[in-house]
Amino acid sequence: MNCTACTRPLDAPAQLCDGCTRGLDVRLGELPAQYLLLATHLRPGAARGDGPVPLVREAPLPVREDVLDMRAAGGMVTMLESWREAMQQARGWGPPARTGTVERRVMAAARGLQMNLEWIAEFFEGAGDIACEIxxxxxxxxxxxxxxxxxxxxxxxxxDLGGGDICGAPLRVPHGTTTVRCRRCGTDYPPSSWLTLATGAWATPAGAAA
Ligand SMILES: [Zn+2]
Ligand SMILES: [Zn+2]
Known part of the structure; x- marks a missing residue:
């Protein structure tokens, strides 16, 4: 029998291995706080500003749609509540209440799943799916x-790392800089060399030595 999330072989009959169970436990524990934190990321660049909110008279500030979607109905709360309901149904229990603010519902659904984690890991047929989705x-x-x-x-x-062994590590220009340094071998590449790099023209011994 294998873990239904990571497919590792299991010692005893169960749905999830210890690693996937622990991972699910940790993530369910983190999600409610992360949900709250997302509120501070609704405005682009707003995460660092903790001063007074300026009075907006004209066009409203842009909102990050991706953050809004995660916080709205259909986002995190719906996924957690759906899994909690599926778990309760599988145990022969009635559906859980979905009341209060979205913050409270996220907390209640995550807690409800966490409190049944042992059963989920051992018996719940959706265990692999919930572990992967979460x-x-x-x-x-x-x-x-x-x-x-x-x-x-x-x-x-x-x-050339020696004897014609070409490093070959992927090179990226970090945001806001014009310096490219290979993270594997430490070779520096000035901006004037990027076009040559991108076209693969270094593939000659003369080019590699530049
Ligand atoms: Zn696993
Ligand atoms: Zn390199």
Missing amino acids: RTLSGQVQMLLDPAPPTLAVGECAA
Whole structure:
């Protein structure tokens, strides 16, 4: 028998392995706080400003639709409540109440799932799906809270590591800089070399030495 989330072999009959169970537990514990934190990311660039909110007289400030979607009905709350309801149904229980603010509903649904985690990991037929869906959801939330700065791919490192062994590590221009350094071998590439890199013209020994 294998874990229905990661497909690792299990020692005893169950739905989830220990690792996937722990991961699900941790994520369910984090989601309610992350839901609250998302409120501070609704406005582009608003996450760092904690001063007084200026009075808006004209056009409203733009809102991050991706953050709004995650916080609205159909987002995080719906996924958690649907899984809680499916779990309760599988146990022969009635549907859970969906009352109060969305914040409270997120908390209640996540707690309800966490409190039944042992049963979910052992018996729930949807265990693999919930573990995978919650992992994806958690990843999406983390991206919303801390989006990776955009980078530009410029090609592969052409440095000769010795004996014609070309490094080949992917090179990216970090956001806001004009310095490209190979993270594998440390070779620097000035902006004037990026076009050559991107077109693969380094593939000659003379080019690699530049
Ligand atoms: Zn697993
Ligand atoms: Zn390199």
